[in-house]
Amino acid sequence: MKTRTLLSPLPTRREFLKGAGTASVAALTIGFEWAGTTRRAAALAAAGSGAAASAGAPFAPNAFLRIGADNSVTVIAKHLEMGQGSYTGIATIVAEELDADWALVRVESAPADAKRYANLVFGTIQGTGGSSAMSNSWAQLRDAGAKARAMLIAAAAQEWHVPAAELTAQKCVVYHAASKRQATYGSLVKTAAGLPVPQTVTLKEPKNFTLIGNRPLRVDAASKSDGTAQFTLDVVLPGMLVALLKRPPLFGATVKSFDGTAAAALPGVVKVVQVPRGVAVIARSFWAAKQGRDALKVEWDESKAEKRGSVELMEEYRRLADQPALSARKEGDAKQAIGNAAHKISATYEFPYLAHAPMEPLDAVVKLDANGCEIWAGDQFQTIDQMNAALTAGLKPEQVSIHTLYAGGSFGRRANLGSDYIVEAVSIAKAYGADGTPIKLQWTREDDLHGGLYRPMYFHKLEAGLDAHGQLTGWRHVIVGQSIMAGTIFAAGIKNGIDSTSVEGAANIAYAIPNIAVDLATTKTGVPVLWWRVVGSSHTSFAVEAFMDEAAHAAGEDPYAFRRKLLEHEPRMKAVLELAAEKAGWGSGPLPAGKGRGIAVAEAFKTFVAQVAEVSVDKEGNIKVDRVVCAVDCGTPINPDIITAQMEGGIGFGLGAVLYGAITMKEGRIEQDNFNSYRVLRMNEMPKVEVHIVPSTAPPTGVGEPGVAPIGPAVANAIFAATGKRIHLLPFPKMGAA
Amino acid sequence: MSTTFLLNGKSTILDADPTMPLLWALREVAGLHGTKFGCGMALCGACTVHLDGQAVRSCVMPLSAVADREVTTIEGLQSKQAKAVQSAWVDLQVPQCGYCQSGQIMSATALLEKNPEPSDADIDGAMSGNICRCATYSRIRAAIHAAALSAKA
Numbered sequence: 001m002k003t004r005t006l007l008s009p010l011p012t013r014r015e016f017l018k019g020a021g022t023a024s025v026a027a028l029t030i031g032f033e034w035a036g037t038t039r040r041a042a043a044l045a046a047a048g049s050g051a052a053a054s055a056g057a058p059f060a061p062n063a064f065l066r067i068g069a070d071n072s073v074t075v076i077a078k079h080l081e082m083g084q085g086s087y088t089g090i091a092t093i094v095a096e097e098l099d100a101d102w103a104l105v106r107v108e109s110a111p112a113d114a115k116r117y118a119n120l121v122f123g124t125i126q127g128t129g130g131s132s133a134m135s136n137s138w139a140q141l142r143d144a145g146a147k148a149r150a151m152l153i154a155a156a157a158q159e160w161h162v163p164a165a166e167l168t169a170q171k172c173v174v175y176h177a178a179s180k181r182q183a184t185y186g187s188l189v190k191t192a193a194g195l196p197v198p199q200t201v202t203l204k205e206p207k208n209f210t211l212i213g214n215r216p217l218r219v220d221a222a223s224k225s226d227g228t229a230q231f232t233l234d235v236v237l238p239g240m241l242v243a244l245l246k247r248p249p250l251f252g253a254t255v256k257s258f259d260g261t262a263a264a265a266l267p268g269v270v271k272v273v274q275v276p277r278g279v280a281v282i283a284r285s286f287w288a289a290k291q292g293r294d295a296l297k298v299e300w301d302e303s304k305a306e307k308r309g310s311v312e313l314m315e316e317y318r319r320l321a322d323q324p325a326l327s328a329r330k331e332g333d334a335k336q337a338i339g340n341a342a343h344k345i346s347a348t349y350e351f352p353y354l355a356h357a358p359m360e361p362l363d364a365v366v367k368l369d370a371n372g373c374e375i376w377a378g379d380q381f382q383t384i385d386q387m388n389a390a391l392t393a394g395l396k397p398e399q400v401s402i403h404t405l406y407a408g409g410s411f412g413r414r415a416n417l418g419s420d421y422i423v424e425a426v427s428i429a430k431a432y433g434a435d436g437t438p439i440k441l442q443w444t445r446e447d448d449l450h451g452g453l454y455r456p457m458y459f460h461k462l463e464a465g466l467d468a469h470g471q472l473t474g475w476r477h478v479i480v481g482q483s484i485m486a487g488t489i490f491a492a493g494i495k496n497g498i499d500s501t502s503v504e505g506a507a508n509i510a511y512a513i514p515n516i517a518v519d520l521a522t523t524k525t526g527v528p529v530l531w532w533r534v535v536g537s538s539h540t541s542f543a544v545e546a547f548m549d550e551a552a553h554a555a556g557e558d559p560y561a562f563r564r565k566l567l568e569h570e571p572r573m574k575a576v577l578e579l580a581a582e583k584a585g586w587g588s589g590p591l592p593a594g595k596g597r598g599i600a601v602a603e604a605f606k607t608f609v610a611q612v613a614e615v616s617v618d619k620e621g622n623i624k625v626d627r628v629v630c631a632v633d634c635g636t637p638i639n640p641d642i643i644t645a646q647m648e649g650g651i652g653f654g655l656g657a658v659l660y661g662a663i664t665m666k667e668g669r670i671e672q673d674n675f676n677s678y679r680v681l682r683m684n685e686m687p688k689v690e691v692h693i694v695p696s697t698a699p700p701t702g703v704g705e706p707g708v709a710p711i712g713p714a715v716a717n718a719i720f721a722a723t724g725k726r727i728h729l730l731p732f733p734k735m736g737a738a
Numbered sequence: 739m740s741t742t743f744l745l746n747g748k749s750t751i752l753d754a755d756p757t758m759p760l761l762w763a764l765r766e767v768a769g770l771h772g773t774k775f776g777c778g779m780a781l782c783g784a785c786t787v788h789l790d791g792q793a794v795r796s797c798v799m800p801l802s803a804v805a806d807r808e809v810t811t812i813e814g815l816q817s818k819q820a821k822a823v824q825s826a827w828v829d830l831q832v833p834q835c836g837y838c839q840s841g842q843i844m845s846a847t848a849l850l851e852k853n854p855e856p857s858d859a860d861i862d863g864a865m866s867g868n869i870c871r872c873a874t875y876s877r878i879r880a881a882i883h884a885a886a887l888s889a890k891a
Contacts, residue, residue: 224836227772408837652873
């Protein structure tokens, strides 16, 4: 077995993030209704313990949970809930080891405090990303839950004068079978709070799990089905104003001059201010701010702006693919092996910029005065946002507090190295006068699609050689595109010129090929870029898996059998491939004319996913994806229903992108404005999805992103099976005309 | 200038610019936050409410257009079909980020109130105007079928 020379991005991130976050702020109480509150109140009332709800101090043995005298369990989540189910997963881990009653569990968001709430996968900063919430929480929260349980047991043992070993616990109640005594956790909190936290504790055997591996209901499902869930859009504070910001039409342009007279004269408009990124209209309502912004006259200095279009950029990328580039992986001599091969194949793949387009357009509320800055947002990188907000406001990071609310989607957009929307909001509050007036910065959909921080555009060039027996002897892959981490706080993570987020999924391919070369040419443009759900694998997986299909075809082999043979020494990758193929009925005979089946497999963030897509292509060349069978190995399945939901959602998200997604520029100007020109997947285009989860007791890994990786190539390979045509250009063209 | 209409069953007078979109009048004047802003151009459906029982996009409808008419938001859902839809949404664990779901539920409820047994094609027709970036579409479809069954019982 070959050693892979490329680290997955997470250890790299961890390395350079060490020491990045030192900020800390005091815990804050905020007046929103949090996940599970209503459900918990109902459960408490049903248990007849409502009267005790306000009595006594809670038991808080660590930073991650609180048990109230009313028997309620509050789990403190350091990860953002943006749809991926983190709150439910986090609460499940704690509740499992605590032996809590799921109906009594609620979740609240942690304050920004990297000392207590750092993401252990990132190092010392608090933040959510890289599908790390479960892998980061597993050991930490099992320990937190188990120690709290041990203390409650010890408290009962002390009160009843019996050995702790004779006690059991279930659903927030401690039992002593011999004396038939029982006590709720709530009744024990006072005694437990006086006991020492144990140094070590025995965790449950997986066979004794009752919540993990089952499907405890999401803590946020009810409030997200009756309109009461609180997003940043819904934050209203006394005296709050709403701001809209007019940003430059080109990346890199700046304000030359502006005339805000007409805007300021409109009813409801309070102030027009210039800030580093543009001109803001601050008003008493969204509608007044919007009308004010429409009435603004701004002259821009475009002398330093990016004025190229996507077509020109891609022409340059194509040229760069033939120039010498930096090596991201080199084993053997791929060039020579391909040169000597009996069969040679080659292909190029072109990927556009992509917007994340979360349903909730970016928004943040900022309350700034001379002594501090308070932020409400669906905040994904608390420590970095604290630092950037402090820098903008002229404060210390510890003077910045953050209330993290539910995010209406992110897909990477809010995990934002320059904290763009937070910094804008702080700069507007500062320009307004920093007098403590809360100001909500609201982006529109047009702001979102024009606002940059896109998934970068990429050009891929692949060559492979096969011997006379159809064995792959050489594999050469050149990637051309912008670096996500260059010029950011994460730039230290770029090793030897290679940004791992540009090559992940390509440089670490698991296939056994004797000669492999993966090269990277990093480009510079004026277009700001960012990670987008599944990061590098959002493009590398397509290039690798579509080209692997071409290699199988050149070898005259079945695409599934060809891959399987090359994954002989990769048991988890091979297992998901086999499971998906088996459940999809791969090899069960040909589909009717106009239909095809395609397969692809990927590893992302240490989770393995294989998908088989079945497509129909009609006479006009319209593509319809009928069915997707997905197999996933994410270690211990914490909540199989949420894993299934993330695979379904990842497939729909990825499918929309390969079918329609593209942000394009003409003379520097973005050509898409809203969902009419930036098309995404809709109900009538969603395939039937079947998800199969590999049973495992390995530590859990993430599921928010990996499901996106294989869907594009699985569908492209199915289109080839249906039509005999290969796809080399994203988004997919209509197949009939090609 | 004020507009009078029936909002969630109550006669309501909103004192606001009559050209203000209903969405912002509901959110910022009436203080009802369940209806969301997603695109401002009737392209995504996050702002869906019922106007005289029909699903409409409140982000492009001026407040003046609802004068003397009946508006229902997620906060005012009462019908048997609506309750069945909301229960099915929880039972089948539909929401992920949840931001679009008020609009999805309003469209689904309007569909079931007109058509108690929608086919998959009927669901496509009624729901394709509502975008979900988390792509919870499979579960939305299943939940509408489940709600149709339970509302009939």
